[in-house]
Amino acid sequence: MARKQLIRALPPEWSVSITQATQGEEALAAIRQGLGQVVFLDLTMPVMDGYETLARIKAEGLSCKVIVVSGDVQEEALRRVKELGALDFIRKPAPADSVRSTLERLGLLGADTLQAATQPRAELALKVNFRDALREVSNVAMGRAAALLAQVLGVFVRLPIPQVNIFEVSELHMALLDAQRGERLSAVCQGFIGDAIAGEALLLFHDSEMNDVAQLLGWQPHDSIESSEMLLELASIITGACLQGIAEQIDVRFSQGHPQLLGQHSSIEQLIQLNRQRWKKTLAIEISYSLEAHAVHFDLLLLFTEDSLVRLTRKIHYLMQQE
Incomplete structure (x- = not known):
């Protein structure tokens, strides 16, 4: 559900390929393969949570820009993720205007990454019960x-x-x-x-x-x-x-x-x-x-x-x- 909400909130004209991970270890594997130049990261996940994932990204020196998207809105949570290298924090459920403004502020939505939206993203075909x-x-x-x-x-x-x-x-x-x-x-x-x-x-x-x-x-x-x-x-x-x-x-x-x-x-x-x-x-x-x-x-x-x-x-x- 969280991934479906987020994918729908992404600017439709943003020309990107999307890789999904259900928890931190899967995310790290994808980032190591170069599939995560921009990473939207949750904090509450099974196996490896967002804090552990950020720490591993930092320890391994992996090249990616991390934006945390979480329902954990404690002030200390925000401080910790910034200290671990996250560039920004979006509060769940992530509205499309917040996602867009964050991407623009971080310089990730430049003219070279935009194209006319032709069809819905295939990644939206997510089964949520x-x-x-x-x-x-x-x-x-x-x-x-x-x-x-x-x-x-x-x-x-x-x-x-x-x-x-x-x-x-x-x-x-x-x-x-x-x-x-x-x-x-x-x-x-x-x-x-x-x-x-x-x-x-x-x-x-x-x-x-x-x-x-x-x-x-x-x-x-x-x-x-x-x-x-x-x-x-x-x-x-x-x-x-x-x-x-x-x-x-x-x-x-x-x-x-x-x-x-x-x-x-x-x-x-x-x-x-x-x-x-x-x-x-x-x-x-x-x-x-x-x-x-x-x-x-x-x-x-x-x-x-x-x-x-x-x-x-x-x-x-x-x-x-x-x-």
Whole structure:
């Protein structure tokens, strides 16, 4: 989905051949073959991410001009990629005018590289399914949430590749057990609804990490009530920013309920028993944020009701057509 969006955003009259890579190692192989004079590089990728790829390009002295295109819009992310040699940074989803202005500013769109557009690029024939498209939408949304979280906590947030799955309750149970990793958890739940799409955001905090989180926030909770307030505030930041990022991309407006403490110092078994009736079959987006230089991570699950799937699918398919 990200590659399809970007290829469509390239100036149609720009006379270039396009080589695609799904991750950093493939990109390096293509650059070594001379197939990447100009490289549009994502940051969140499997196998080898964008930071590692930039470091390798610099270490090997490979000749290419790198423009980062990413949903990770943390100020520290921008600083790091520039330090590693990237010439510019375009925020996802990359609009055509931003791509054009960046190419012009870098002198890559000169008269000698332009020709009259005669036919659509063959490279546009990319197969993108619903799950891949929703994963990319989630990737952009989690980047915005991470930028806000980084500002609040004063840290760099490491971003994963979001996972998108349709779960039965038993499968959701197993996914949550894996997230727990044998630890005690506190969970905050926040409902949302908009344009026939509804669900719940479930944010899991690991109890063993809460002292570190409190220090980052400058809190000194003296009892369970103050601890609860801290969790609710943090959940509002993470969940709200992520939902807003999704809503903007698929053109809906979510109304959000107040965050509620679903369970504190509980096991996953207890949380499942409390909510078995609400979670039957669900579309789940899983995002695990982690904080660099701190043993802290948050597991966010966006759980969409089964009734929401039809409308959400239409929204995603419309977005794919536009891209």
